[in-house]
Amino acid sequence: MRLLAFFASGLALGVAPLAFAQSGNLTLPKAVEAGAAFSIATAGSGKATLYIAGLGQVVKRQVDLGQTVNFPVGTLYSAGRYVVVLQGDQEPESGEFDVVPAKGVAELSFLARPSRLPVGLHDAITGAVYVFDAYKNLMVAPTPVSFELSGPSGAAQKRTVVTRFGAAWTEFDSTARQGADKFVANAGAASTRRVISQVPGDPCGLTMTAKRDGKQVELQTAPIRDCSGNPVPDGEVVTFTASFGDDQSTADVPIKGGIAKIDMPIQDGALISVASGVVMGNQIRWEK
């Protein structure tokens, strides 16, 4: 219901250039669409200067009173409130009118974050959009914006949001597969795309095995994957720790070829553990 009211007010704005407001010798439009032609009627006789001033533009014309002053397409294109002063031989006349954004979305300002994140996070990708017309005026009438996030597998998350004061936002989960996701915002004929790089998450189900290798013990993990099955990239560090009484020795080993592997001197009876970041793996009590 509220949405309908918004659209109704938007439609009312659309016909506003047809309405006029009269103030003494001046007949002004109530609103003019950005870039559209418009006219201002004057009454009386003689010469005068007509000023139209806003924060986006200023226009000054010499006019013959009693004539309608026509302004061609493209005269006023910056949306906002404009004051009008008609200065002739007699008392000056004044008034004001609005220039409203042109119809049709021409440009989207799209802020998408982050550009890189782990897979499988809830509401971790956000997008905010501002909609503009062809003259870079913020389109303040409610406008539907559709957001779509699609992963390498082609599965997409979609949502349509109606702008409020020209802005709309959404949030999506990062997908389960690593790779480059396309994050697209569409409104009217305008479309903007961002790429979100999704990388594997933390290791999941980290396990290792131990076997004697001469005087040392060879420790090796199983292929390391995140909880969605994506291989954790080489270079991530896995920490092996051997504890015996108060003695502790550790080794930080980068993943290579999908696994981490090292030979360590380990006493009989030591407790060996493996971890990566905040993720703990299994433990092994080393016995001869």
Add this chain to the structure above:
Amino acid sequence: MLRRLFIGCAGVALAAGLAAAQPSVRVEPATLQGPRALAEQTANSVIQDYLQSWRSLSVALDQNNPELLDADFTGDAKSKLAETIREQAALGMSTHYQDLTHDVQIVFYSPEGLSLELTDMVQYEVQLFDHGKPEPKQQVRARYVVMLTPAQVRWRVRVFQALPGD
């Protein structure tokens, strides 16, 4: 609820802190859309910087000096104001803007924190000068929508536009 209270109180503090010659400022509780919380300090900074931008544009349009916009405006808002100043200068005109009252409400804080939107029901006086000759003052009441983005040490106005028909 707590956040609304903070911002409401901030508005009272702002109004009380302003000198008599300054415009009166009322800050409405924020009605934020978006998941990002707005800290009281951020809200106060944004509003202070926004009010400062009115002072800047007033002096810049009075003196026809677009460089005075640099500190407070950026992007399209700065381009449009600078263009207005160039048009004024070419026509031998200048404009004096004096803001009288502000009724400000923050309405959007983007999720990544890189933009913020507020509305302001502002009352101001406009006086045109043609080759130094003053035209009659005109009082305007309009609701503005303003988008600001953070710069190094302050928020700058990126979009500055009156809403139609109020």
